Every structure is written in structure tokens, then in C-alpha cells.
Amino acid sequence: QKEVEQNSGPLSVPEGAIASLNCTYSDRGSQSFFWYRQYSGKSPELIMSIYSNGDKEDGRFTAQLNKASQYVSLLIRDSQPSDSATYLCAVMDSSYKLIFGSGTRLLVRP
Amino acid sequence: DAGVTQSPTHLIKTRGQHVTLRCSPISGHKSVSWYQQVLGQGPQFIFQYYEKEERGRGNFPDRFSARQFPNYSSELNVNALLLGDSALYLCASSSRAGGETQYFGPGTRLLVL
Numbered sequence: 001q002k003e004v005e006q007n008s009g010p011l012s013v014p015e016g017a018i019a020s021l022n023c024t025y026s027d028r029g030s031q032s033f034f035w036y037r038q039y040s041g042k043s044p045e046l047i048m049s050i051y052s053n054g055d056k057e058d059g060r061f062t063a064q065l066n067k068a069s070q071y072v073s074l075l076i077r078d079s080q081p082s083d084s085a086t087y088l089c090a091v092m093d094s095s096y097k098l099i100f101g102s103g104t105r106l107l108v109r110p
Numbered sequence: 111d112a113g114v115t116q117s118p119t120h121l122i123k124t125r126g127q128h129v130t131l132r133c134s135p136i137s138g139h140k141s142v143s144w145y146q147q148v149l150g151q152g153p154q155f156i157f158q159y160y161e162k163e164e165r166g167r168g169n170f171p172d173r174f175s176a177r178q179f180p181n182y183s184s185e186l187n188v189n190a191l192l193l194g195d196s197a198l199y200l201c202a203s204s205s206r207a208g209g210e211t212q213y214f215g216p217g218t219r220l221l222v223l
Binding site for chain 2: 004034036042043044045046049088090095096097098099100101102103
């Protein structure tokens with residue numbers, strides 16, 4: 001059973017702080033990794049994709065991948081109240097199916 | 111450019127009925143995937159289609175079926191609805207079947223009474 005694990009939260013951070021979201025996965029054959037943001041009642045919205053070990057930065061967001069440890073993380077710098085949402089980690093398995101974690105709820109306090 | 115579109119947005123059915131959900135991918139995308147998301151969980155993979163052929167199937171009963179049309183739009187059909195089928199059904203579009211980023215439509219919220 002291929003699994004993607006996330007802490008359900010809520011993770012509460014003050015406005016302006018760095019939010020750190022973590023994810024582990026079980027399928028060593030996975031090659032593609034994604035972070036989606038989902039507001040309540042809405043569909044998932046892509047934030048970032050990452051395919052190789054290391055860091056990938058896009059604006060206030062940084063994704064980090066460590067395939068040896070089977071670990072993916074997302075850092076959000078200068079967190080804003082509008083960042084309050086559920087963040088879904090998704091891993092594409094070796095048969096190209098997206099496997100999602102259950103999501104981490106982030107609350108950014110004004 | 112239009113994103114992924116889905117219809118209807120909301121649907122109420124009773125147990126035992128049948129439902130058809132529709133999805134149109136982003137223009138130029140040839141792959142469509144379907145996911146079921148129940149409250150408090152991440153989306154669960156149901157099907158993937160690429161160039162009108164089924165490329166993957168998740169752990170769902172045979173009551174669930176899908177197809178992709180020549181214009182790359184897709185239908186998800188669910189027969190003999192159960193209360194547990196109540197969920198948000200998401201369609202995702204990608205340019206190819208393998209390793210590509212998937213972009214989600216707004217979803218269809220199905221309530222089975």
C-alpha cells in the first residue's frame with residue numbers, strides 16, 4: 001500500500017513567520033512530487049512541483065526534496081492570513097497515479 | 111485560456127440511482143484523471159485516461175466507470191449509488207499521461223441521500 005503521510009495540524013503561525021509543512025512517502029520509485037493548496041470548499045490548486053533532490057524556490061514558497069529519506073517539505077516565508085488553507089502533498093507513483101496525503105491545515109494569525 | 115471545466119457543480123441523488131459527471135480538460139491536454147475526495151481526506155485516484163484509453167484504475171468497485179471522448183473530454187459514471195459515494199469528485203487534466211503536472215477543475219459535489 002503506497003502511502004503519503006502528513007501531519008493534519010492545524011499548524012498555527014503568526015503573520016510574517018515561516019510556515020514549514022512536511023510530508024513523507026513510502027514508494028521509493030516515485031519521481032514527481034507536488035504541493036497543492038486547497039481552500040475550504042474549493043478544489044486543489046497547484047503551488048509547486050519538484051522532481052530532483054534539493055530546493056526549488058518560487059516567490060515566497062520553497063519546496064525541498066530528499067529522496068534518500070523519502071521526505072518532501074514546503075516552506076512558506078512571510079506567511080499571510082490568505083495562506084490559511086489545507087496544503088496537500090502529492091506523490092506520483094511509478095504507474096503515474098497521484099497519491100495524496102490527507103493534508104495539513106495551516107492557520108496564519110493576523 | 112479556459113481551465114478544466116466540470117459539470118454539474120452540485121448534485122443530489124438517492125441511493126441506488128445512477129450519476130454521470132462530465133469534465134473538459136485544458137485545451138491541448140490529452141489526459142484526464144478522476145479523483146474522489148471525502149471530507150477531511152486527500153483526493154483518492156479513481157481513473158486515468160490518455161488518448162481515449164484507460165491508463166490506470168484505483169481501488170474502486172466496478173460501479174465506477176469512465177470513458178474519454180475523441181475531443182478528450184471525459185465522463186465518470188457511478189451506478190447503484192451508496193451513501194458513502196457522497197464526496198467531491200475532481201477531474202484533473204495533464205498534457206500527457208506520465209509524470210506531468212495535473213491541474214484540477216472546480217469539482218462536482220455529490221450528495222447521496
